Amino acid sequence: MDDVILAPQHLRADPDKQVARHASHYALRRRTLDRMRSKTTDLDAKPMLIDPSVYTDPDYFRREKRAIFLEMPVVAGLSRDIAEPGDMMTFDVLGPSILIVRTKSREVKAFLNMCPHRGAKVVTECSRRTRMTCRFHGWTFDLEGKLIGQPGKEGFEGIDKDERGLVPVPVAEKYGLIVVRATANGDPVDVDAYLGDFAGEIAHLELEKATPIASSTIPAEANWKYALDTYGESYHFATLHPQTIGQLAYSNMMIYDNYGLHARLAFPRAEFMDYADKDEAEWPHTFYGGLYMLFPNMIINVNSIIGVGQFYGVSRVFPAETVDRSTTLMTTYQPAHAGESVDIQKWQEMHAFIDRVVTTEDYSVSREGQQNLTYAPAGFKTVLGRNEIALQHWHRNLNRLMAGRN
Ligand code: FES
Ligand SMILES: [Fe+2]
Incomplete structure (x- = not known):
């Protein structure tokens, strides 16, 4: 068993939740391997067009800050x-x-x-x-x-x-x-009403026992949605992140589960293929649970460093003062079941690595995109592909909540 009990008592991993967590994450791995073998991805029904004003209009931004960030949980x-x-x-x-x-x-x-x-x-x-x-x-x-x-x-x-x-x-x-x-x-605030059907999946993560290890505040010269969108697809992994994330995970492949406003997605990790032909009992215990996306702006990356242990990478992207600026709060947590003998420095290095990738790769392209959309010609729309299914759902939810808001 890889899960090691961590003292004191109230921080120890709960065996029942551990069973539920393993069941959920193993089911996800099976589906992930199926996608890897067949070289296919979950797809939405059709591509979706987005008006650039969603990212650039100061009035929409003002209404969004009120309706989404002040009035909602x-x-x-x-x-x-x-x-x-x-x-x-x-x-x-x-x-x-x-x-x-x-x-x-x-x-x-x-x-x-x-x-x-x-x-x-x-x-x-x-x-x-x-x-x-x-x-x-x-x-x-x-x-x-x-x-x-x-x-x-x-x-x-x-x-x-x-x-x-x-x-x-x-x-x-x-x-x-x-x-x-x-x-x-x-x-x-009613947390169960906020999470809806997602509560069960969140509960077994035992976030209440996760201890913060490292934190960063990352500014981006881009609308909060432009920055947030970079977390919700793997289509860009090979091209934008050839030396970093692109080495670790498959590009343009996603498993997507919708939970109303929220969602869970998984991006296949490259090493999963090493045991694709083995019996499940022989799989190495790699912690991987995908990305838990909580509306409006939070991502929990349930992942691990090979040979070190599991971490929870929590990123939240907030609108800043103006439509074209955002602030990301990123914290890496040690889950209770990660064990107490782990090398904290390894997690701090991994946190710094992700901070660097986000800053120099994702948010660098976000800045350029934001500037271009500000000056986009009349009638221009961006397009989300069928393969960008998580983003399509997320933007539809936002549109629906913003309809008629002033
Ligand atoms: S004591 Fe707080 S403003 Fe005067
Ligand atoms: Fe990225």
Whole structure:
């Protein structure tokens, strides 16, 4: 068994989930091998045309930021990004600065990171603590957001202290995902409703036990969708990534499973062919679970470094200030079942490798494409092929959600 138990108890891999995970990922490998043997790929019904304004129109961008990123649930992080009581993170990429805290009772709470005195950011540097003090005039809040300290409080007579707590933002935590809706006092977040049928596949990853190893913030001079699109097809592997990803995975071959707004896709790893003719019992235990795509902007790469162990590579692409800029938050996690004797440095090197590929290859071509689409001739449309099936579904979902939004 490759899965090694990791102490302490609450971080140990669950044997039942391990069985479910292996079953799901082995089924995926069988289908992947079938595609590799037949040299075919999953296909959509027909090609799809996209108007460049989807990537370049500032007004569409403004509406999208509101409808998709402020009003819908968005993953702010994984549970162990704030593992212990008093841990906190700020999450600013949606626009409003959001403060996410693990309370004494281990619940997750989210607030606008905005002091109810005069609006300054309450937390600018995250660390483990029992209270938060605004650096402007020193108002102090407990981890539940309650105002508990007010220097010179006689100046605020007549102001109700109970109404000057931090403003709550809807947040929920389940399956190791911390999900927010970035609208103060907005509707509660229901993680099961958000994930729909995908919840089962997400649950067996045991994301709640995954520990962050390395993180990067990667800017791109491209619309967030142009950048995100580069994750959802393997058509470009051999041409854009001949020396990197193109060496590791087959080009233009994909297994695609739709889960409503979400999807799972798999890109065949080249070494799968080494055991294509062997009995399944003789397959080496290569961890590979494909890419889990969570709408609107998250990819979980369930993958491994051969001979080192499994990692979860989580990338989230956010719109930045203008239509032609985006910000990617990329974090590599160590799953609980990866074992405790693994060489962390190898994962850090792999994280740096992916960061470099994304920056110098994917986001370099994204910048060029974005510039060209900005000046595209009237009537020009980009085209997604039948082989770019995941992107077609994703864009259809976005179109549907944006229809009639203003
Ligand atoms: S703005 Fe925070 S204490 Fe004044
Ligand atoms: Fe790529």
